Amino acid sequence: MESISVFDIIKIGIGPSSSHTMGPWNAAELFINEIRKTHKISDVKEVFVEFFGSLAKTGIGHGTDIAGMLGLSGEDFKTIDTTKITQKIEAIKAAKTLKFAAEIELPFIYGHHLILNKEKSLDFHPNGMIFKAVFKDGTEFEQDYYSIGGGFVATEEEALVDELTIRTPYPCHKGKDVQHYCDKLGVSFSDLVYINEESWRTKQQTNEQALAIWQSIKECIYKGITQEGILPGGLKVVRRAAALNRTLLGNKPFKNKDEWYQLVLDTDETFVRISKWVSCFALAVNEENANFGRIITAPTNGASGIIPAVLMYSQTFTEYTGDDKIIRFLLVAGEIGTLFKKNATISAAMGGCQAETGVSSAMAAAGLTEIMGGTPGQVLMAAEIAMEHHLGLTCDPVAGLVQIPCIERNSMGAIKAITAANIAIESDPANARVTLDEVIQTMWETAQSMNGRFKETSEGGLAIAVNIAEC
Template identity: 45%
Template sequence: MFLSVFDVFKIGIGPSSSHTMGPMTAARRFLDELATSDWPRAANARPAAITASLHGSLAFTGIGHGSGRAVILGLCGQDPKTVDPDAMDGLIAQAEASGTVHPPGHPTYRFRPAVDLVFDKKNPLPGHPNGLQFAAFDGDGQLLLRRAYFSIGGGSVVSAEELAALKQTSPADADVPYPFAHASDMLAMAAASGLSIAAMKRANEEASTSRLALDRGIDEVWGVMNACIDRGIAQDGILPGGLKVRRRARSIHAQLEPQWQRNEITPLMANDWLSLYAMAVNEENAGGGRVVTAPTNGAAGVIPAVMRYFMKFNAAASPQTVRDYLLTAAAIGGIIKHNASISGAEVGCQGEVGSASAMAAAGLCAIMGGTPEQVENAAEIALEHHLGMTCDPVAGLVQIPCIERNAFGAVKAVTAASLALKGDGTHHVHLDACIETMRQTGLDMSEKYKETSLAGLAVNVVAC
């Protein structure tokens, strides 16, 4: 299966791609199937009521991640890319008060969130730790349709059948000019073609879309990323969820901007701006704002922060620079997702911030003139030094340690790109080996450390 740049970078809302965007998308998919005649039912059978249940990691941290709210919004017909964040509370309140949802093009369905939406911590669905199940009943309470979906990371949602098919397919089977499934394939194709990684990724995208549409889509993605940084810097106050975490991006910017205006150089300047941009994005994400999966919401700050940092310190950056950066990052992200995972519920935060850091390092190395071998080296360095990182969000919220962790991921990405550019691309540990190590580490990692908030900081911070 070919993973497009727009499969990696999806516009949506916070705080979680797998736990917020995924459930909303799954609910919409169930509605779409209800509206068709592709499922068996009696001629006079009409859906009148809907129930939903969340399983595995979605059940354990769904409340903190807004998964239940997302299901309600999805059953109201809302989509992560187009939903108005300012209208969400009103839609949810209406559903809770009426005990119904009325999505466009559908009849009114009975759906009482307090009764019909279950966080089932005891019965995980086989196949993936992020499982959802929806059911529709007629007016007499007879079951008409039941469907399971899985939120597999980065906002992607698949059915049980699609999940099984994914495990049998490979990017190497895709009908594109450069079907690389592994980093070794990517480097071999780059050497044979003389093209950069970004150019190969572009050629693959243009096999099914026009150059104009591709560039417009990438520009839209960057526009949302960039605007998210600006909103995060402008906002102040306490983040929702009960931890009383204060936004810090605005106050950090207030300290940095006067130094910049005075041309005052400090030893910490690069790290400060990187951290500011990353934290601004993830504070917006934690507040439920508009973000881009990069490759997930929990890791959404790393990739935009590194690009914005480059633009801050390099006046020659252009729209094409941004496109090459994101295309390169998406190429690396696709390899990681195919061969391991970008889901914290599957492999811990090494798959989220670790993957984002590798993608950003690759992109930065590429736009600074790195060869494909140096780009692969940059991605490996960044990922290697996130191996074993757990996902243990305090109170199930995408705040602690997630916000600061994005800042560190951005700093590591720049460091990795710098180290790679100082070498010639030869190194002992190759990206494919590092990705496989991450996959194996995720399998060995206790479920307590994979987005369940059952161990680590999630337990010890509360205990203190």
């Protein structure tokens, strides 16, 4: 197996979906880069993209069509002004042209150059898409891509398109590998991750990247608790984080993120209030995600509120605070995410919501246990407990939007992560009857047995019970 950096699992993203928004956006960029290898962009006469399977069935609600158009336009989701996305898409549709690769204007008619094919799925993966370029000399170039979760993209011919070919000194592809190397080297879980991450960057750079993610988390939560109104998409879901924040603060005023953060630190620490704060943090992030906001993908966008909520909880309501704790939390959480990606899936289209909120809850539980002083065995145990109680969780988004039940599920996943960490830190892993590797294997078997209607298609579960057409 290839080694994967923790920062390929926890990274800056854009809502509402890592597999349905970021994946197609990344695929468009890869497609453009492939064209550049053999042609000039000015040689292109027309471009087409067709989405299949889950990408098509929930494409409107997940912004797959938007990602395809903006990706082909050469926009970068890490830097685009998210407040201008709607304006840019309306301009493309109105003009019936697209500035391909940010270089040349091409004809682009929605429904002709971009198609959501809900009747067909590609064999390799449910999240399939085909890009095609027609050149002025009459020749064509066509490439299939598959969004396999967390923004990762693959082709049928290759392994990961992203060149993640680095081999770490202590490869950890399973939980037992982590335990083995921690015992052999006499180090903590996070120390082991630090060592392996030096295959990509220096320790100082790792620290800087982790702390940059922490700042992005705080900014995202702050934005979420300062925004009100109705989320886009037609479901008329009301934002709740801002109102909950006001209630918890007793309407105390604040002018910026730092003032707000200090007010949270000074708040009463009763069990009920803390649990409400955890929910507030998670809701804030996922409401931003649903609004095409910039969030932290961890490991996916649909589950992007869990790690921010648990990490914020650790820094505001526990004694395990400070930069070192933040960094070690993220390193361990990210490494747990790689184990699920390598041995199961982090794609809801492949595994249901257990592959998103379940994995994220396991990641958060592990990170929290690490900074609470847990042994490697306890950290692995916490991840196992969190996932064990997400097994079988389906993905049935109402109207194809990452709103119901996705937003609330992040609050539930965060609370489960904290509970799992508290159980593990008071337990002896030697007495555990289920290992993390076994629960990952079980999750994958469950995913393979799960009916396809419950894998991000909006064809089963709540998506049918609520009976609202895709918006």
